[in-house]
Amino acid sequence: QVQLQESGPGLVKPSETLSLTCTVSGDSVSHNHWSWIRQSPEKGLTWIGYIYKTGTTKYNPSLESRVTISVDTSKNQLSLKLTSATAADTAVYYCVKSSRSRFDPWGQGTLVTVSS
Amino acid sequence: DIQMTQSPSSLSASVRDRVTITCRASQSINTYLNWYQHKPGKAPNLLIYGAANVQSGVPSRFSGSGSGTDFTLTISSLQLEDCATYYCQQTYTGTPYTFGQGTTLEIK
Numbered sequence: 205q206v207q208l209q210e211s212g213p214g215l216v217k218p219s220e221t222l223s224l225t226c227t228v229s230g231d232s233v234s235h236n237h238w239s240w241i242r243q244s245p246e247k248g249l250t251w252i253g254y255i256y257k258t259g260t261t262k263y264n265p266s267l268e269s270r271v272t273i274s275v276d277t278s279k280n281q282l283s284l285k286l287t288s289a290t291a292a293d294t295a296v297y298y299c300v301k302s303s304r305s306r307f308d309p310w311g312q313g314t315l316v317t318v319s320s
Numbered sequence: 321d322i323q324m325t326q327s328p329s330s331l332s333a334s335v336r337d338r339v340t341i342t343c344r345a346s347q348s349i350n351t352y353l354n355w356y357q358h359k360p361g362k363a364p365n366l367l368i369y370g371a372a373n374v375q376s377g378v379p380s381r382f383s384g385s386g387s388g389t390d391f392t393l394t395i396s397s398l399q400l401e402d403c404a405t406y407y408c409q410q411t412y413t414g415t416p417y418t419f420g421q422g423t424t425l426e427i428k
Contacts, residue, residue: 239417249407249419264416266321298363305352305411308366308375 206230208299208311216293216318222286226299226311233275233282239302240273240284242295243313250295254302255282289318322346322410326420334428339395341423343408348388352412355384355393358422359404367406368393403427 212224228238239254253263255273263271272285286293296313323346333339343353351371358364366375368384371391381396395402408420 248421249409251417251419266416305354306366306369306375307354307356307409307411308369310363310365312363 206301206309208301208309210297210299210311210314212297212314212316214315214317216289216316217320218290218318220289222284222289222293222316222318224284224297224299224314224316226282226284228280228282228299228301231301232277233280234277236301236303238273238275238282239300239307240282241298241300241307241310242293243298244292244295246292247295252284252286252297291318294318321416322349322412322418324408324410324418324420326406326408326423328423329421330424330426332426332428333398335398335400337398339398339402339425341393341406341408341425343386343391343393343420345389345391345410349410349412351387352410353384353386353391354409354411355382356407356409357402357404358407364407398425398427400427 207229209227216222237254237256240252243249255261270287275282294317296315298310298313300307300310325344353371355368356364367382372384383394405422405424407422
């Protein structure tokens with residue numbers, strides 16, 4: 205059974221980098237697509253991007269200039285970095301296995317607030 | 321980006337009712353359409369993929385249909401545990417994946 209668990213700071217200051225980690229169990233991050241998605245009351249669910257086979261990435265054009273998704277195969281983790289954070293980046297962030305266009309399963313999500 | 325519009329935004333129904341939620345895409349997405357159920361404090365759960373394929377482990381009362389721009393999620397006989405918010409998502413190749421705004425389902 206594949207399980208995903210997000211972790212990282214719950215509070216980020218404006219202009220700083222938002223960094224999150226997702227630990228995967230029951231599957232290898234070296235295989236399949238792995239996505240990050242966020243949810244806010246204002247914008248609903250937003251797909252941020254995915255990484256495939258440890259190297260290929262595809263990002264939402266609306267965030268592409270600030271986003272980096274990577275994997276650490278030794279720890280079986282994926283990570284998300286979002287630079288120049290603003291209040292608009294306040295959201296619950298989910299990591300998701302996104303293989304063959306099926307987004308399943310999802311992690312429980314982690315709330316990140318951008319505030320001074 | 322492809323815009324996904326769900327209707328209604330919320331609805332209230334009784335146990336054993338048949339419930340239908342619709343999702344419309346701003347352009348044709350073939351059958352690249354998923355449905356999710358989301359309960360507060362829990363991870364969203366994939367119900368339907370490819371517009372009409374029921375994900376393993378999902379009760380048979382859930383079904384999906386449609387192609388092109390118009391899609392429906394149907395719950396054939398509503399149960400108490402179906403109280404949740406439902407989202408559609410398009411995964412059409414070459415575009416940013418986008419979601420509907422959600423439909424909140426309440427049990428009367």
